Amino acid sequence: MISSTWTPLKRKPTIAPFDPGRLAVVEPPPAPAAYAIAPLSTFQRLVPGAKAKHAQHATEAQKRLDADTVAHAAREAERAARLTVTRQAYDQQVAEIEAETAAQHAEIEAMKVAYAAGRPDLVATYSSLVLESSLYPDDFPQRARVAYVPESKQLVVEYDMPPFEVVPAVAGYKYVKAKDEITEAPRPATQRKALYASVIAQVTLRTLHEVFEADRARHIETLIFSGYVDSIDRATGQPARTCVVTVRTVRDTFAQINLRLVGVQPRYV
DSSP states (O other), X not given: OTHHHHGGGSOOOOOOOOOOGGGGOOOOOOOGGGGOOOXXXXXXXXXXXXXXXXXXXXXXXXXXHHHHXXXXXXXXXXXXXXXHXXXXXXXXXXXXXXHHHHHHHHHHHHHHHHHHTTOXXXXXXXXXXXXXXXXXXXTOOOOEXXXXXXXXXXXXXXXXXXXXXXXXXXXXXXXXXXXTEEEEEEOOXXXXXXXXXXXXXXXXXXXXXXXXXXXXXXXXXXXXXXEEEEEEOTTTOSEEEEEEEEEEEEHHHHHXXXXXXXXXXXOXX
């Protein structure tokens, strides 16, 4: 099914849950008990003017309670209003993300239909997207230029390969206890060249496999792959772009290669 190869290209946005923070905390209203004035004792009632002063204190306490209740209501109204605004902003942001996602998914679906119909530019675009989605180390350039010739079902890929420096010049490190220092063990030049050649070969085979494997509609029969390395020409000091590998293969021929066993050392009984 072609659809399975397009699904990973659809963005899956991560939408964080709504977090109102302190705005979600409801402040409890003033407790009347905290403003209550203790009743007069039997002895206090006998003191002249005590009842009037007690009544005055009770009135003042009630006024404080009323004022604090009004202030609390105002703060709660402001908190609720800010919470509503914050929630609306969050909902708007989610709606925009969902709309952008839906539009991107619709674009992918339209591209899938056009690709299934064999539209040349979509065959090239899809192949580019497939190669861009491959996972490589950060120091691999992973840039490709792709062209498709529908008459011959031929795809041409120019791919940027990692430079020679991708193979470390240091093979390992050793701690020298007598000197209390760490020394480097250089990697032999022949080994670096062999490892680099292996990297180039592996990237080439992987790219050919990914393009053919993703092309479920079989629009591509012939694949021409060229790997380039950007470097500095030591003779001139100028930037140089060198083709380090070129492969031309057809689908049926490449399908005969068992990639699981390529490069595996055979066992002899």
